[in-house]
Amino acid sequence: MNYFNFKEIISVTLILFSVIDIVGSVPVIVNLRKKTGHVQSEKATLVAGGIMFAFLFVGNRILGLFGVDVSSFAVAGGLIIFLIGMEMVLGRNIFHHEDLEASSASIVPIAFPLIAGAGTMTTLISLRAAYEIQNIVVGVVLNLIFIYLVLKSSGYIEQKLGKGGLEVMRKVFGIILLAIAIKLIKDNFFLVHQLS
Template structure:
């Protein structure tokens, strides 16, 4: 098993999905619900994220082929999306591709089950997350790499579900300062991962650069 790939995927998903940032949003959107309603929202969110992540992992290459998109070009586009999200995190902002535009945020409280939208899509599983999963899936060409990829993906999904289940406990202990510091630290990690994706894509597109 490629433990390095598993660790890098786990770190990338942790940084881009940022459970610590999702917890306050989850608590805000479920503030008017009872325990059963909050549990239903949690299950819907975790189910949406899990199904979406597995679809990206299993069918990502087929979807790219359907639209005639080269993996290297998609990796470059995905790296740029992840980089924009990372730069937003470093400045302390939330990128609209995951957190939604102001107009979309105004509609959040009117949704019947916020676990699917907006918590599942696009806050947790947004374009950056999808691109990251697809890119890492395409990098897994050997059996050890494939095992490492799914170990990292499944491990993170389990961790994410556990973190969101502990949302009330975490929410009572996370200060705005801690959230701000963690966002910027995750932004640095995510920026490095994004540049690796961009560099790998450019190396595949222009192999002469590597000589």
């Protein structure tokens, strides 16, 4: 029995990386930094991580209160991931809100909803239907490390990639998300059908 599955860890990490889209959010972070003068990278990362882990471990119980099984939620999650992918490819803003305020800027909107927003929470529960919990935890931790690094060096990243580079990266990850969403819906739709 393999406790950690490298393939699953890579898959989970890439899925979360695409959904969180922290690189695509660099322009928002840079704009926030210009308005407030400072972004607390450590605080934003820790709060986002707390939200993500809480939803990862308690999400099933929340679903249980509403009488919803994980496979049904995975299909719903797949639809949301599909919409996020469409948003990234078409350049439409559905889930990201840019209501930027100087007070508590590291928490709102960076930690929530920019990092640990509706799409991330839905994805975490959807991943539980397809991957082992320990591999998801490693994937979350790897993303949090990357998020921290991006927050710390957002100005440098923007300068190096440029607006065009960020846009290309966003569209590429959008296409990857669309493919992941279709697979997630396909794999769990039949399970929902069998349970009903």
